[in-house]
Amino acid sequence: MNQPLIIRRHYLVRAFILLGLALFIAHLTRSGALYFYIAPRMEPLIRYVPIPLVLMAICLAYQALFQRSAALCDCERPLSASGWKNAAVYGLFLFPLLLGTLLPDQELGSFAAAKKGMSLSSPLLASEQLEEIFKAPDPYNTEFAALAQRLYPEPVIEVKPEIFSETIGAIELFQDKFRGKRIKLSGFVYQDEELIQGAKQFVLGRFLVLCCTADSSPFGVIITSDHPVSGLAKDAWLEVEGIIEPQTRQGKSIITIKAERLSEIERPATPYVYPNGDSIQVWDNISR
Numbered sequence: 450m451n452q453p454l455i456i457r458r459h460y461l462v463r464a465f466i467l468l469g470l471a472l473f474i475a476h477l478t479r480s481g482a483l484y485f486y487i488a489p490r491m492e493p494l495i496r497y498v499p500i501p502l503v504l505m506a507i508c509l510a511y512q513a514l515f516q517r518s519a520a521l522c523d524c525e526r527p528l529s530a531s532g533w534k535n536a537a538v539y540g541l542f543l544f545p546l547l548l549g550t551l552l553p554d555q556e557l558g559s560f561a562a563a564k565k566g567m568s569l570s571s572p573l574l575a576s577e578q579l580e581e582i583f584k585a586p587d588p589y590n591t592e593f594a595a596l597a598q599r600l601y602p603e604p605v606i607e608v609k610p611e612i613f614s615e616t617i618g619a620i621e622l623f624q625d626k627f628r629g630k631r632i633k634l635s636g637f638v639y640q641d642e643e644l645i646q647g648a649k650q651f652v653l654g655r656f657l658v659l660c661c662t663a664d665s666s667p668f669g670v671i672i673t674s675d676h677p678v679s680g681l682a683k684d685a686w687l688e689v690e691g692i693i694e695p696q697t698r699q700g701k702s703i704i705t706i707k708a709e710r711l712s713e714i715e716r717p718a719t720p721y722v723y724p725n726g727d728s729i730q731v732w733d734n735i736s737r
Contacts, residue, residue, distance in 0.1 A: 460513035462535075464506040466542045471502035473549055482554035487661040488723050556720040557656045558684040559639050562667035567639055567652055569671060569703045593619045595729050599736070601626065605690070608634035612731050613722035614657050617670065617704075624695040624704050632706060633690040635714060638681045639669055648677040653689055653706075658721045665721070671696075671705040678711075686720075688712045 477483040478496050487495055597619040600606050606627075608616045613634075620627050636653040644652055654669035656662070672678075672689055681687070691708040725731055 457513040459535075460509045462539055464509035464513065466539065466546070467502045467506040467509070469543075469546050471499035471506065473546060474502075475499045477554070480554070484719050484721070485554050485556060485662065488658045488721075489719075490723070491660055556716070557662060557665060557667070558637060559654075561656070561665075562639050562654055562669075563641070565665070565667050567641060567644060567654060568666065568668040569644065569652070569701075590622060592728060593622045596732060597623045597626075599729070599732050601630070604631065606630060606632045606693075608632065609731075609735055610635075610717065610719070610722055611735070612725050612728040613655060614668070615725055615728035617668075620693065621704055624693070624702060627693050627704075628695055630693050631690070632693050633688065634670070634706075635686065635688040635717075636669060637716075637720070638683055638685045638687060639667075640679075640681075640683060645671060648679045649674045651678050651681060653687065656721045658723055662721075671703065672708050672711075673705055674708045674711070686714050686716045688714050 474483075474495060477486065478499075483492055483495065593615070596612070596615055600616065600619060606616070606620070620632075634653065636655045639652040639654040641652060650671055650673050652669040653672050654667055656665045656667050658665045672691070673694070688711075689706060689708050690710040691706040694705050694707050696703060696705050
């Protein structure tokens, strides 16, 4: 059994950590920076997390400051009285909180893409070949096939952020059928000598976020140009319009885009893309 003074100190530290987390999440929610860390479908859940955190912090602080010593409990597991050990354990919670407070809120970019590894195919794509045009080989790809049928008649296929990865996946799945079609999309500039060939190419990238940025997957499309593009600033946001040109590199079929127009744009308010459970409905709504 610990001395009451040690238990009170532990309670106060835990109350401080919980309160700090609550204030940090409340700050992200109020400033609109929460999307830097989690997907939109998680936001309604995280938005109200500060409420139980504050309540727990108040309970712990009350016990530490006003509870009678005889009523204090260390839950049958003695709490450490070692300053170094306590600093190491609580530091695991304080360090990320400190980083989140001191570092600016910013979107993932080339540095994170290089660490994770840029993919040249949609992370949502299940397979690459079809036996018949626009016919899904399995139930998973049914939505890709249906979306491809809607994309194909378009004079210019505009890759909408709401169904970005699904659109790229549908084009990849039927890339030979989409050869020569015009396309327009936007993303950030990513340069990687292992992915591009020469000074007239770069990767237009996006981050697909499932739940939070920790599980994000960087993927992109190779953009080719008639002129050198090495002068493009890393992480600059561009809108590209061009022609779809499937290629085979290192034995793998990928889509590339022959750029006809490159326009620098402002970074979108929401720079990430997210998987959509009903891309067909979203496309139909956009088309209307």
